[in-house]
Amino acid sequence: MNGSTQAHPDTLFRPMIDPFGRTIRYLRVSVTDRCDLRCFYCMSEDMTFLPKADLLTLEELDRLCSAFVAKGVRKIRLTGGEPLVRRNVMSLVRSLSRHLSTGALDELTLTTNGSQLARFAQELADCGVRRVNVSLDTLDAEKFRAITRWGDIDKVFSGIEAAQAAGLAVKINAVALKNLNEDEIPALMQWAHGKGMGLTLIEVMPMGDIGAGRIDQYVPLSLLRARLEKHYTLTDLDDNTGGPARYVRVAETGGKLGFITPMTHNFCESCNRVRITCTGTLHTCLGHEDASDLRRPLRASEDNGLLSATIDRAIGLKPKGHDFIIDRRHNRPSVSRHMSVTGG
Numbered sequence: 228m229n230g231s232t233q234a235h236p237d238t239l240f241r242p243m244i245d246p247f248g249r250t251i252r253y254l255r256v257s258v259t260d261r262c263d264l265r266c267f268y269c270m271s272e273d274m275t276f277l278p279k280a281d282l283l284t285l286e287e288l289d290r291l292c293s294a295f296v297a298k299g300v301r302k303i304r305l306t307g308g309e310p311l312v313r314r315n316v317m318s319l320v321r322s323l324s325r326h327l328s329t330g331a332l333d334e335l336t337l338t339t340n341g342s343q344l345a346r347f348a349q350e351l352a353d354c355g356v357r358r359v360n361v362s363l364d365t366l367d368a369e370k371f372r373a374i375t376r377w378g379d380i381d382k383v384f385s386g387i388e389a390a391q392a393a394g395l396a397v398k399i400n401a402v403a404l405k406n407l408n409e410d411e412i413p414a415l416m417q418w419a420h421g422k423g424m425g426l427t428l429i430e431v432m433p434m435g436d437i438g439a440g441r442i443d444q445y446v447p448l449s450l451l452r453a454r455l456e457k458h459y460t461l462t463d464l465d466d467n468t469g470g471p472a473r474y475v476r477v478a479e480t481g482g483k484l485g486f487i488t489p490m491t492h493n494f495c496e497s498c499n500r501v502r503i504t505c506t507g508t509l510h511t512c513l514g515h516e517d518a519s520d521l522r523r524p525l526r527a528s529e530d531n532g533l534l535s536a537t538i539d540r541a542i543g544l545k546p547k548g549h550d551f552i553i554d555r556r557h558n559r560p561s562v563s564r565h566m567s568v569t570g571g
């Protein structure tokens with residue numbers, strides 16, 4: 228990774244290395260917990276959102292992200308909730324893009340449900356965003372509406388088209404859902420690969436109370452992979468980006484297929500990421516309740532010294548890994564916060 232050992236212009240720079248020797252290079256930022264959809268595995272229909280007064284301003288989010296960049300973060304992913312529904316979010320994208328210009332940041336990207344992407348794709352590309360992840364679990368309009376409770380799939384299709392027209396690489400993320408889209412995975416893959424997009428499958432994680440158990444949603448990806456292998460030739464790829472996905476090349480389509488398997492395969496040993504929420508809470512592990520408040524030190528002083536020390540303390544406590552469990556005895560959230568708070 229670039230810049231890891233070079234002298235850094237910021238005197239506060241000390242690489243963030245956790246107790247297990249993992250250097251933190253990747254920051255995921257949930258810019259809002261709100262969303263224009265209500266995917267049934269992510270949110271309950273009557274979600275209570277964070278009070279607007281608790282939110283960091285976009286300027287504060289920029290300062291917080293920039294502090295992480297100064298501490299060695301090379302990649303920032305904006306997420307949510309739905310990042311593109313945060314009012315004026317493009318001003319944050321634009322201001323963070325200065326770190327791309329200086330070379331302090333390798334990548335600025337986002338994960339979106341695609342519903343607003345048609346409006347923002349060109350501006351994202353103009354700001355130096357090169358890739359986006361679009362979450363789409365089905366190609367069927369009715370099923371899409373059922374999963375998202377009220378979404379319009381055509382808006383997502385237009386968003387994807389606009390992103391590709393703007394030159395953005397698009398990767399599709401799909402949560403594997405028992406009895407819902409598990410039979411559709413080959414079609415989803417053919418469609419994505421046919422349009423030059425990668426597809427990554429995700430196992431449902433037990434996060435947040437969604438007013439229903441998880442056992443009815445969960446399907447292990449090992450099962451779906453075995454089914455795919457009856458019809459496709461999957462060759463393991465080595466490109467381990469430090470992320471949780473394991474990738475294969477599909478000979479018949481030429482495309483790339485990823486598997487994120489928190490439930491059946493623990494991917495924590497190479498974890499290089501931390502997450503911050505729109506209220507300035509730092510979570511060093513998706514699967515733990517651990518949380519450090521960065522809003523107070525951020526607001527306490529215009530100098531970043533206290534903030535930097537608070538971040539160092541939190542990184543020093545990053546857990547070794549998570550232990551998500553879904554079975555009949557544990558049909559409850561392992562972690563009480565919803566995925567929309569930390570952004571996945």
Ligand code: SAM
Nearest residue numbers: 269307308309338339340362400431432566571
């Ligand atoms: N709204 C944006 C979107 O849907 O892409 C960004 C935030 S969303 C929380 C990020 C990703 O988390 C999406 O791909 C979504 O499908 C996934 N997700 C949400 N809840 C999940 C859960 N309980 N288990 C696994 N993945 C989940």
Ligand code: SF4
Nearest residue numbers: 262265266269308340
């Ligand atoms: Fe919204 Fe994304 Fe959660 Fe669906 S998965 S409800 S689009 S935040």
